[in-house]
Amino acid sequence: xxxVEVKSRIPSFRQMEEKLENLGCVKTKEEFQxxxxxxxxIVDFAKTDEALRIRTTNNDTFITYKGPKLNDKAKTxxxxxxxIESGEKxxxxxxxxxxxxxxxxxxNRKYYSYENFEISLDDVEGLPPYMEIEIALDDGEDYSMAQxxxxxxxxxxxxxxxxxxxxxxxxxxxxxxx
Numbered sequence: 001x002x003x004v005e006v007k008s009r010i011p012s013f014r015q016m017e018e019k020l021e022n023l024g025c026v027k028t029k030e031e032f033q034x035x036x037x038x039x040x041x042i043v044d045f046a047k048t049d050e051a052l053r054i055r056t057t058n059n060d061t062f063i064t065y066k067g068p069k070l071n072d073k074a075k076t077x078x079x080x081x082x083x084i085e086s087g088e089k090x091x092x093x094x095x096x097x098x099x100x101x102x103x104x105x106x107x108n109r110k111y112y113s114y115e116n117f118e119i120s121l122d123d124v125e126g127l128p129p130y131m132e133i134e135i136a137l138d139d140g141e142d143y144s145m146a147q148x149x150x151x152x153x154x155x156x157x158x159x160x161x162x163x164x165x166x167x168x169x170x171x172x173x174x175x176x177x178x
Contacts, residue, residue: 002070003079004146005134008154009162013121013129017110019157025112025119031058035105036091037169041098051167052099054087061087074147075165078139103169117153124168126175131159 010016020027036054045051049068054061060083067078084090091101105124112119122130133150137143154160164171 001079002137002139002141002143003066003075003077003134004137004143004150005075005132006147006150006154007075007122007130007132007164008159009164010121010129010131010159013110013123016121016129016131016157020112020114020119023114023156025114028111028113030108030110033057033105033107033109035107035169036087036101037103037105038094038099039102041100051169052094054084054090054094056087061085061090063090069165070143071147072165074143074150075167076143076147079136103172105168105172107168114153117150119153122168124172126172127168130164130168131157 034056038052038054039045040052043050051064051066053064053066055064062081063084064079064081070076070078095101107122107124109123110121112121116135118134118136120132120134122132124130133153135146135150137146154163166174
């Protein structure tokens, strides 16, 4: 699967919730997420622009691999994700084979759906309010049109700047290095 995603800083959650509702977006769920990102013993993910994480939510736990970004317009990349039984056991396995927990990112996320888009309002510990819009494509599908549609949707919501291609982990790392 290819995930086409764009995120932007937003002025406030309340203001954006009103705009989403006015556009006809449907709130689908709210959840707390804790993401543990790992550093590889054989590949520098910061240099290859990849990510490996364990995500624990209110109800589920996942392992996710994100491949390098495929272009410089959006955060378009291959994503492979699977549900697992235990985040603690997965972390133990990763650490036993040389992976190290590099960063934990915690956020409260509200999900909305609109047409084929998934929209999330993200309250990330340590960061200002953000919104992500994404669409999932099958491998081999043209993602340039999907990117344009995402930016068009942002425009409908009054967001024309403040776009980020970096992950929340990278944004938090950049804060700590300043």
